[in-house]
Amino acid sequence: MKESINNYEDLLEMLDALLREPAPFWNEFYTDRDKGVPFFSNKPDENLVSYFEKEWLRPGKVLELGCGPGRNALYFSELTCEVDAVDLSETSLKWATERAKEKGADIRFIQKNIFDLEIGEGSYDIVYDSGCFHHIAPHRKMSYIDLVSKALKPGGHFAITCFIEGGALGGADLSDWDVYRKRSLMGGLGFTEEKLRTIFKDFKELEIRKMNAAAPSSNVFGVNGLWTALFKKNK
Numbered sequence: 001m002k003e004s005i006n007n008y009e010d011l012l013e014m015l016d017a018l019l020r021e022p023a024p025f026w027n028e029f030y031t032d033r034d035k036g037v038p039f040f041s042n043k044p045d046e047n048l049v050s051y052f053e054k055e056w057l058r059p060g061k062v063l064e065l066g067c068g069p070g071r072n073a074l075y076f077s078e079l080t081c082e083v084d085a086v087d088l089s090e091t092s093l094k095w096a097t098e099r100a101k102e103k104g105a106d107i108r109f110i111q112k113n114i115f116d117l118e119i120g121e122g123s124y125d126i127v128y129d130s131g132c133f134h135h136i137a138p139h140r141k142m143s144y145i146d147l148v149s150k151a152l153k154p155g156g157h158f159a160i161t162c163f164i165e166g167g168a169l170g171g172a173d174l175s176d177w178d179v180y181r182k183r184s185l186m187g188g189l190g191f192t193e194e195k196l197r198t199i200f201k202d203f204k205e206l207e208i209r210k211m212n213a214a215a216p217s218s219n220v221f222g223v224n225g226l227w228t229a230l231f232k233k234n235k
């Protein structure tokens with residue numbers, strides 16, 4: 001029955017329909033590769049590199065959510081991780097696939113909405129998200145947490161970078177209800193440290209800190225305005 005709400009999924013889809021459809025926006029976003037978007041540079045996040053340098057993370061099976069043109073997926077792959085990298089944008093994955101081919105990297109790129117993934121329980125050692133979660137609407141937050149939790153093995157790690165509320169990159173200061181009043185995520189939701197702790201309370205917090213800015217000459221990516229956080233799934 002069209003436009004009838006008979007189950008929880010129907011309700012989520014109705015709420016999705018109040019907001020911008022993501023795929024056309026992101027496909028257009030990646031059409032001009034020279035437009036000077038900082039994360040278009042092919043460098044891994046400085047926090048991600050630091051987790052491996054400190055041996056908080058070790059190579060294993062990785063699921064990347066919203067991988068874009070693949071800069072972090074490539075880094076995982078260089079470290080001998082087995083990588084499944086998901087994004088709903090065809091244009092981003094075209095770029096990511098080209099980058100992987102240039103490096104001879106064997107990465108499984110999956111063009112899907114993360115909520116349409118079929119994932120076996122406990123399939124991954126690491127789930128990574130750089131800049132996807134802050135584009136996820138509040139009504140999908142519970143599904144997102146369930147997805148991360150289901151994907152991870154017991155003791156597996158989840159790491160995320162997301163906008164600081166009112167930070168250098170915007171980071172909209174909106175209540176969850178405001179998103180539906182405005183019918184917009186206003187360029188991406190901002191978070192406080194407390195909000196992140198509350199959302200990911202079922203995981204063990206290993207580190208929450210601001211991303212360190214990196215010089216353009218650096219071989220890592222780092223900008224002001226982002227939180228970086230590393231959590232562990234309980235055994």
Ligand SMILES: C[S@@+](CC[C@H](N)C(=O)[O-])C[C@H]1O[C@@H](n2cnc3c(N)ncnc32)[C@H](O)[C@@H]1O
Pocket residue numbers: 022026039040065066067068069070071072086087088089092112113114115129130131132135136
């Ligand atoms: C800010 S970009 C970050 C890209 C990449 N992680 C990076 O840092 O270079 C956010 C990405 O999330 C993807 N995305 C947003 N919502 C998504 C969803 N529901 N399912 C899959 N991908 C999604 C977008 O297509 C976009 O490529």
